[in-house]
Amino acid sequence: MPRRTSTAAILLEAVLVMAAAAGFAFAANQLSPRGLKLARDYFPSTASATHLPPKVSPPADTLPASAHENSETAEIDQRIKGKGLQPIDRPETERLFHDPRYQQGLVVFVDARDQDHYTEGHIPGAYPLDRYQPEKDLAVALTPCLNAQQVVVYCTGGDCEDAEYTALLLRDAGVSNQNLFVYGGGFNEWSASHLPLDQGPREGAPPPAKNQ
Amino acid sequence: MNNLSGKAIDFPTVAGRWFLGALFVYTGLEKGLDPVSFLKLVRQYDLVQSPFLLNSIAGTLPWFEVFCGALLLAGIAVRGTALTLAGMLIPFTAAVWHRAAVLQGAQAIPFCAVKFDCGCGTGEEFICRKLLENAGLILLALWLLAGRGRMLALRYSLSAGTEPSSSGGRSAATP
Numbered sequence: 001m002p003r004r005t006s007t008a009a010i011l012l013e014a015v016l017v018m019a020a021a022a023g024f025a026f027a028a029n030q031l032s033p034r035g036l037k038l039a040r041d042y043f044p045s046t047a048s049a050t051h052l053p054p055k056v057s058p059p060a061d062t063l064p065a066s067a068h069e070n071s072e073t074a075e076i077d078q079r080i081k082g083k084g085l086q087p088i089d090r091p092e093t094e095r096l097f098h099d100p101r102y103q104q105g106l107v108v109f110v111d112a113r114d115q116d117h118y119t120e121g122h123i124p125g126a127y128p129l130d131r132y133q134p135e136k137d138l139a140v141a142l143t144p145c146l147n148a149q150q151v152v153v154y155c156t157g158g159d160c161e162d163a164e165y166t167a168l169l170l171r172d173a174g175v176s177n178q179n180l181f182v183y184g185g186g187f188n189e190w191s192a193s194h195l196p197l198d199q200g201p202r203e204g205a206p207p208p209a210k211n212q
Numbered sequence: 213m214n215n216l217s218g219k220a221i222d223f224p225t226v227a228g229r230w231f232l233g234a235l236f237v238y239t240g241l242e243k244g245l246d247p248v249s250f251l252k253l254v255r256q257y258d259l260v261q262s263p264f265l266l267n268s269i270a271g272t273l274p275w276f277e278v279f280c281g282a283l284l285l286a287g288i289a290v291r292g293t294a295l296t297l298a299g300m301l302i303p304f305t306a307a308v309w310h311r312a313a314v315l316q317g318a319q320a321i322p323f324c325a326v327k328f329d330c331g332c333g334t335g336e337e338f339i340c341r342k343l344l345e346n347a348g349l350i351l352l353a354l355w356l357l358a359g360r361g362r363m364l365a366l367r368y369s370l371s372a373g374t375e376p377s378s379s380g381g382r383s384a385a386t387p
Binding site: 009010011012013014015016017018020021022024025026028029032034035036037038039040041042043114132 | 244245246247248251255263264266267268270271272273274275276278279280283289291292293295296299357369370371
């Protein structure tokens with residue numbers, strides 16, 4: 001009988017701990033400046049319908065490096081197209097970066113990574129737009145995107161889907177789908193190709209394009 | 213003399229309680245301070261479809277862990293907290309195992325060669341090592357649940373008069 005009482009007391013204690021921890025946890029998430037908005041759909045249903053299974057690829061050592069890269073690129077392009085968006089590769093992204101229209105604001109780059117990554121390095125002239133905290137960034141980036149003929153959105157690249165969801169966010173905000181392009185290779189591919197980079201916060205218009 | 217040897221026996225368990233508490237505080241803070249990364253990791257498990265549920269798990273679970281870890285560090289409601297943590301660790305470990313099995317099938321590699329970030333707050337790890345770690349943590353939580361680790365506890369039990377006799381030392385709050 002005392003054991004039963006003790007077991008009941010432990011169970012009751014666990015329930016109290018869970019209730020207090022849950023209250024603390026919801027309050028902490030609410031008060032944290034980086035907290036999630038619980039009611040927001042961070043992964044809109046356009047994507048859930050095309051949610052892909054884990055990568056099915058043979059071990060890396062059975063494929064030549066180029067074949068591995070090609071299969072990964074094709075997979076990313078398929079994922080982007082699955083969300084109703086247009087993928088763009090590195091040569092084309094580079095061409096747009098050097099296009100004179102970039103200086104005129106007719107081509108716009110949007111960096112969909114968070115503030116810290118943007119500050120560490122970004123494509124020169126790109127607008128930061130962290131879709132998880134879009135309130136501030138969207139107000140700055142939306143007008144140039146609406147006025148542009150081509151908008152290139154990128155994030156880290158590879159498995160990162162933030163560029164796609166940011167493109168969807170811009171589309172929902174009124175940017176024409178025809179003008180939206182997602183650079184699947186992302187920042188990692190761009191920087192690995194030794195293309196121009198800027199650090200720190202965004203400053204005015206994009207600088208004249210030149211290779212590093 | 214008995215009391216001294218009891219304390220000597222109980223001290224490793226108290227160290228275990230502090231270790232488990234500190235680990236949960238650390239990993240909870242790692243995830244709680246970067247909830248977006250944790251959200252993406254939780255989404256990989258494909259456990260829930262509702263955005264509200266997904267956000268609730270990713271936004272609150274890390275702080276839940278921090279709270280429980282702090283209770284263990286302070287020695288408050290130790291057995292209730294240990295039961296809560298064991299109740300969390302067991303299904304989490306099963307989910308990590310399942311995810312690893314899916315990745316193993318997709319990549320056609322040996323199970324122990326599967327390496328991924330399980331969202332446990334410790335970055336990318338090989339699955340077999342992760343499972344062993346979790347098994348150790350579950351055992352530690354169950355050991356605390358069995359009534360150990362009461363020395364240097366602020367308030368070992370929330371309900372007075374229901375504590376079993378201990379072979380170890382006594383709670384600071386227990387006369």
